[in-house]
Amino acid sequence: MARDIIDDRFIGALHVRALTRAGFDHDPVTEHTAIQAGTLEALMAGGYEGDTTLDEVLRLGDLGIGTIQQLDGELVILDGTAWSVGSDGMVREVDGSTLTPFAVVTNFAPDVIRTVEGPFSFGQLAQVVDDAAPPDAPVIAIRIDGEFADLSLRSVEKQEPPYKPLREVVAHQTEWSVAYATGTLVGFRFPDATAGLEVPGYHLHFLSDDRRIGGHVMAATLLGGRLAIDPCDELHVELPDGIGLGTPGSADRAEIARLEGGTDSAGS
Numbered sequence: 001m002a003r004d005i006i007d008d009r010f011i012g013a014l015h016v017r018a019l020t021r022a023g024f025d026h027d028p029v030t031e032h033t034a035i036q037a038g039t040l041e042a043l044m045a046g047g048y049e050g051d052t053t054l055d056e057v058l059r060l061g062d063l064g065i066g067t068i069q070q071l072d073g074e075l076v077i078l079d080g081t082a083w084s085v086g087s088d089g090m091v092r093e094v095d096g097s098t099l100t101p102f103a104v105v106t107n108f109a110p111d112v113i114r115t116v117e118g119p120f121s122f123g124q125l126a127q128v129v130d131d132a133a134p135p136d137a138p139v140i141a142i143r144i145d146g147e148f149a150d151l152s153l154r155s156v157e158k159q160e161p162p163y164k165p166l167r168e169v170v171a172h173q174t175e176w177s178v179a180y181a182t183g184t185l186v187g188f189r190f191p192d193a194t195a196g197l198e199v200p201g202y203h204l205h206f207l208s209d210d211r212r213i214g215g216h217v218m219a220a221t222l223l224g225g226r227l228a229i230d231p232c233d234e235l236h237v238e239l240p241d242g243i244g245l246g247t248p249g250s251a252d253r254a255e256i257a258r259l260e261g262g263t264d265s266a267g268s
């Protein structure tokens with residue numbers, strides 16, 4: 001239904017379609033499509049309340065990252081289950097009725113699966129993924145199951161209104177280190193031209209196999225594991241009332257790199 005669609009355009013090779021919430025509900029489940037609720041720009045401005053539930057997001061994708069209502073932790077969606085890592089580092093499964101102001105998922109269908117033997121630093125890992133990714137893929141979803149060392153993780157504290165901008169929240173983020181863990185890195189690589197709509201470059205979250213360790217990844221060393229890449233050439237964005245697609249690519253990339261630290265590494 002045409003009225004479901006707010007905006008429809010190409011950003012380079014990426015077909016971007018902005019949908020109303022009703023449009024999001026009508027959107028068919030597809031492969032090689034990144035599905036997003038909200039925009040990074042709105043989140044950066046303190047828009048920590050979305051109008052989409054995780055159940056609605058999970059209908060369209062089984063792997064992804066983001067945050068939940070009131071910025072209450074780092075969201076990891078793996079095999080169709082949503083987990084949030086709080087500022088205390090605790091991992092908890094999130095109920096599907098929970099709302100999200102910002103999440104991106106895909107119905108993960110990898111075209112590339114390969115065994116990788118490290119150790120690779122975080123910068124080297126970005127290069128390994130770049131080299132393995134189909135060269136014409138505008139967006140890639142990434143899943144790496146393996147052994148990791150020297151994980152540097154962070155999360156943010158649940159916010160109460162009136163909301164401060166993300167830059168002020170991140171100034172008080174909690175960071176911690178984990179010497180070794182087996183688990184999964186989950187995330188995306190978005191092109192620079194989508195900066196503001198999304199985080200350009202790599203944005204990765206971690207969840208351990210025992211579901212006790214997780215967070216937004218600032219740095220990590222991959223010792224070895226299995227890399228899977230799903231190229232996406234479509235991005236469907238659910239826009240809450242009053243939020244526009246903006247002018248992707250015009251956002252301050254240095255500011256985003258400060259907020260999402262570690263994403264501006266090689267290959268972005």
Ligand SMILES: [Zn+2]
Binds near residue numbers: 066074
């Ligand atoms: Zn993150």
